[in-house]
């Protein structure tokens with residue numbers, strides 16, 4: 344497959360002495376790049392969603408450790424600061440644990456640079472492999488609905504769920520693509536539509552609240568999403584709204600696919616009940632695009648992830664293979680010790 348036709352955005356770029364990030368808060372109106380010159384700036388970029396998406400924040404954090412090493416900082420402090428940037432996506436902890444193991448083995452800044460590059464390169468390869476594996480599950484003529492942004496912007500490139508969609512479109516299996524807007528940060532509206540339009544893949548944006556109505560119409564056969572953490576029993580944390588999509592999909596006989604690299608699988612967490620769900624500032628919900636729309640004095644509750652139970656998932660697609668009807672036993676076949 345000609346992946347390069349679909350794979351042009353590289354939002355996380357290492358420049359030897361700083362990390363170059365495409366600021367995802369401003370897309371698509373503005374393509375502005377920011378330079379992170381130390382681990383604290385990388386931490387802030389992750390916390391403020393300048394870089395976002397589970398694999399991308401893990402990759403960015405690894406480069407944050409490289410910056411700390413180049414500057415002779417106390418690496419334990421840098422690791423702890425980066426680790427605390429966001430709680431739900433386990434790729435962050437996974438990448439930092441990988442860097443920590445290299446530090447423990449005596450790696451210098453140059454060796455850490457090679458490790459961060461390996462983390463980034465492996466993510467791109469995993470996404471390309473998942474794209475093919477996931478697309479193979481989709482019957483020709485299908486329509487799909489995705490949520491949030493899981494594309495090149497959220498990863499080293501190509502994407503997880505969006506990678507499956509790219510591969511499925513390229514293979515002529517997917518005929519209709521719908522993207523939910525993903526309130527409150529609008530990752531679907533701002534970022535997924537940006538990637539799809541750049542790729543020339545015809546797609547329609549829907550309001551998050553239109554999903555069940557769309558499913559009832561018969562236009563979609565699969566919901567395809569990414570993940571921020573997959574527990575040992577297959578329960579999956581992903582962007583808020585994913586759980587209600589899975590419930591609606593089950594009701595309408597629409598299949599539900601999770602696409603994620605093995606760096607998103609957390610076998611140390613038994614089930615979704617133990618996954619910490621990030622709560623963000625309620626003001627994110629009280630406005631649109633930074634402009635207040637809700638009356639002053641109103642309150643809001645703003646959890647930004649939810650957990651979809653494994654029994655609502657038809658397939659978890661990873662670069663190691665596909666797990667159909669996931670449960671603890673099926674997960675341990677690919678991810679057991």
Ligand SMILES: CSC[C@@H](O)[C@@H](O)C(=O)COP(=O)(O)O
Nearest residue numbers: 395396397491493497569570582
């Ligand atoms: C390949 S990205 C998978 C997930 O990280 C994605 O679906 C998601 O929930 C991102 O949330 P975000 O808050 O934008 O970092």
